[in-house]
Amino acid sequence: MKNTLFFKIYIAFSIVYLFILLFRYDNLDLLFKPVLMPLLGFGVYVYPKFPLRKFLLRALVLSWIGDVILLFADIAEIYFILALISFLISHILYSLIFNKQTKIQNNNKKIFFLIGSLVIACYLIAMILFLMPTLGNLEIPVIVYASVISTMLLFAFNGFLVWEKPGNIYIFTGALIFVISDSILAVNKFHHPIEKSSFYIMLTYLVAKYLIVMGIIKLNSSVERLEL
Numbered sequence: 001m002k003n004t005l006f007f008k009i010y011i012a013f014s015i016v017y018l019f020i021l022l023f024r025y026d027n028l029d030l031l032f033k034p035v036l037m038p039l040l041g042f043g044v045y046v047y048p049k050f051p052l053r054k055f056l057l058r059a060l061v062l063s064w065i066g067d068v069i070l071l072f073a074d075i076a077e078i079y080f081i082l083a084l085i086s087f088l089i090s091h092i093l094y095s096l097i098f099n100k101q102t103k104i105q106n107n108n109k110k111i112f113f114l115i116g117s118l119v120i121a122c123y124l125i126a127m128i129l130f131l132m133p134t135l136g137n138l139e140i141p142v143i144v145y146a147s148v149i150s151t152m153l154l155f156a157f158n159g160f161l162v163w164e165k166p167g168n169i170y171i172f173t174g175a176l177i178f179v180i181s182d183s184i185l186a187v188n189k190f191h192h193p194i195e196k197s198s199f200y201i202m203l204t205y206l207v208a209k210y211l212i213v214m215g216i217i218k219l220n221s222s223v224e225r226l227e228l
Helices: 005-022 026-046 053-070 077-099 107-162 167-190 197-220
Strands: none
Touching (some): 026 053, 053 077, 077 167, 167 197
16 A cells, blocks of 8 residues: 555646646646656655665656746746756666666567657658747757657657566556657747646646556566556
């Protein structure tokens, strides 16, 4: 029970927070958003130790820092850049974690990895070309960030092909949804406003974070499985 309590609280708080965004009670944003990543972090911390747990906790801390900084993004552009840097480093940590997971050798799936790589590369190029005319001074930071998150997705896809189930499915699905979340954010900020964008961004973001964390735990848990 104690190993899953914080994850269950995270789900409950996420649902409440999403209703807050859906009905636009923006004054409660500062109260709920900073609590969410720490709940995931505590869930990881109290779970039995596993390899690379410290890296996962650091990635969650960086995500939390990015979340908090983004609350002030409307004040000045520097806050958005700082949040971007924080999230970027967290994606690098996720990529390192994915790269070090135990693999099941399967040489028959190289063609699938090649196809997936091409699809991800096409997404990256298309998104950059789509946003380029409106990026202004943020052109280089956004291109670097998009490249890093696409690399993270590529590591997750490679893991999907060579890791054990169901952890591989959790992580790849989470990484894919994370890219969707950031794509919505980028289009909303740089191209055109999306109605209820905050709700859609956080819905995909919170689901993605949960799936990635659960996937990593499932891949590294040999004693017990989470029943969530």
